[in-house]
Amino acid sequence: MALKTFRPLTPSLRFKVLPAFEEITKKKHRPVKSLSRSLKKTGGRNNQGRVTTRHRGGGHKRKLRLIDFKRRKQNIFASVIAIEYDPNRSARIALIEYEDQEKAYILAPMGLKVGDRIMAGDQADPSVGNALPLKAIPLGASIHNIELTPGRGGQLVRSAGAQAFLTNRESGLAIIKLASGEIRKINENCLATLGQVGNSDHMNVSSGKAGRTRWLGRRPHVRGMVMNPVDHPMGGGQGKSKGGGGRHHPVSPWGQLAKGFKTRKKHKPSDRFIVQRKKAKK
Numbered sequence: 001m002a003l004k005t006f007r008p009l010t011p012s013l014r015f016k017v018l019p020a021f022e023e024i025t026k027k028k029h030r031p032v033k034s035l036s037r038s039l040k041k042t043g044g045r046n047n048q049g050r051v052t053t054r055h056r057g058g059g060h061k062r063k064l065r066l067i068d069f070k071r072r073k074q075n076i077f078a079s080v081i082a083i084e085y086d087p088n089r090s091a092r093i094a095l096i097e098y099e100d101q102e103k104a105y106i107l108a109p110m111g112l113k114v115g116d117r118i119m120a121g122d123q124a125d126p127s128v129g130n131a132l133p134l135k136a137i138p139l140g141a142s143i144h145n146i147e148l149t150p151g152r153g154g155q156l157v158r159s160a161g162a163q164a165f166l167t168n169r170e171s172g173l174a175i176i177k178l179a180s181g182e183i184r185k186i187n188e189n190c191l192a193t194l195g196q197v198g199n200s201d202h203m204n205v206s207s208g209k210a211g212r213t214r215w216l217g218r219r220p221h222v223r224g225m226v227m228n229p230v231d232h233p234m235g236g237g238q239g240k241s242k243g244g245g246g247r248h249h250p251v252s253p254w255g256q257l258a259k260g261f262k263t264r265k266k267h268k269p270s271d272r273f274i275v276q277r278k279k280a281k282k
Contacts, residue, residue, distance in 0.1 A: 003201050006208075016208025019201065023092060025114050026082045031065050032095065035105055039064040039088070041217070059217025062087045068104040069145060069153035071131040071191060074121030076100070080129075083108050083198075090160035090202045094129075107145055107158060109195030120191065128195035134166060134174035135188035141166050144197045146176065147190035154191070161200030166192075173273075181279035224253065 002022050008014035044056030065086050078096040081103070086093045094108040096118065112118075112129045120131035126138050137143060142163045145154030157164045157178070168175040173185040207213050210220070224232035225242070233251050234242070242248050250258040 003204060012209035012211075014208070015206050017204060017206040018208075019199070019205060021085065023083050023108075023198065024085050026084045026095075029085050029087075031063055031084065032103055032105075035066050035095075035103060036063045037066065055219045055221050056217060057219045058214055060087070060215050064088060065093060065105050067093060068106055069155075069158075070151070071106070071120035071193070073098055073102065073104070075119065075123045076121075077117050077119050078104070080112060080114050080116045080118065082114060083112070089158075090199060091158065091197045092160075092199050107193070108198045109144065109193065110198045110200065111195060112198070126194055129193065131191050131193045133189050134176075134186060134192055135169065137166050137174075137192060137194065139166055139168065141194060142196050143176075143192040143194060146186065146192040148186060150187055150189045150191075154193070158197065160197055160202035163196035175275065178278070181276070182274065183276040185273040185275060224251075 002020040004018050004020045006013040006016050039062050041059065042056070044051050044053035046052045065084075065088065067086075076098050078098045080094050081097050082095040084093050084095055084105075086105075092108040093105045094112055095103060095105055097103050106129075109128050116129060118127075118129040119125075122133055122136055124130040124132050126132060126136070126141060131145070134146075143166055144157040144163055146156040146164060147153060148155050156176075162179055164179065165177045166174055167177050167183070169188055172188055174188045174190075175183060176186055177183050207216075224234040225240070227235035229236035232253050233255055234248050252258055
């Protein structure tokens with residue numbers, strides 16, 4: 001996944017780093033009509049018109065690509081027709097066609113190329129792009145698009161460059177190590193796809209200018225520290241003070257701690273499946 005840099009002829013070009021899109025085989029970004037839907041923008045507002053997610057709005061029009069996270073057709077070979085760009089996610093997607101001419105979109109793992117044959121199901125080989133139950137995947141394998149409940153579809157490890165590792169199996173449960181450091185037990189009948197999600201250089205992309213960020217639908221984010229006390233708990237004070245002149249822990253506009261505050265429920269039913277919590281940030 002190559003990146004493209006620019007000569008600093010203008011201020012916006014100086015720090016601009018964009019994907020080269022070399023892996024994209026479809027030049028026109030129009031998705032397959034039967035596998036896409038119109039996508040209405042909310043502007044961060046709920047059904048009552050109130051802002052529930054700040055800093056959303058504008059952006060280019062998008063079509064929603066229907067991704068087959070469940071890998072519905074099993075034990076049937078499919079050929080990769082194209083690797084496409086998806087504006088709704090960081091990963092690339094692959095257009096596949098089954099032997100009965102039905103088409104579908106899946107997440108494109110690293111190394112998947114046009115012409116490759118892939119399969120989902122317990123009869124598939126453990127190779128990149130194939131989806132198998134966790135009980136049929138070799139230990140130590142890199143996996144993505146992992147189900148949490150059999151048949152629900154992949155929910156874990158779906159963003160660009162993400163991967164998890166199957167470390168062990170015991171008593172009908174597979175033990176997965178996630179990128180965050182969390183070690184989790186998952187039913188061994190759940191499907192997972194072999195390989196690492198593609199477009200691993202997505203984390204190194206730099207838009208270079210505010211306008212490009214607006215094209216993505218992201219509005220300006222103003223720091224609470226530069227606001228007035230009436231607008232934010234951390235506002236006010238003389239100069240660059242940390243919240244009204246005295247030391248104030250970072251909080252949201254409504255007073256909830258922004259760093260270190262655990263938002264997960266203390267007694268959640270799925271706690272029994274977590275062997276080790278994710279690593280604390282240094």
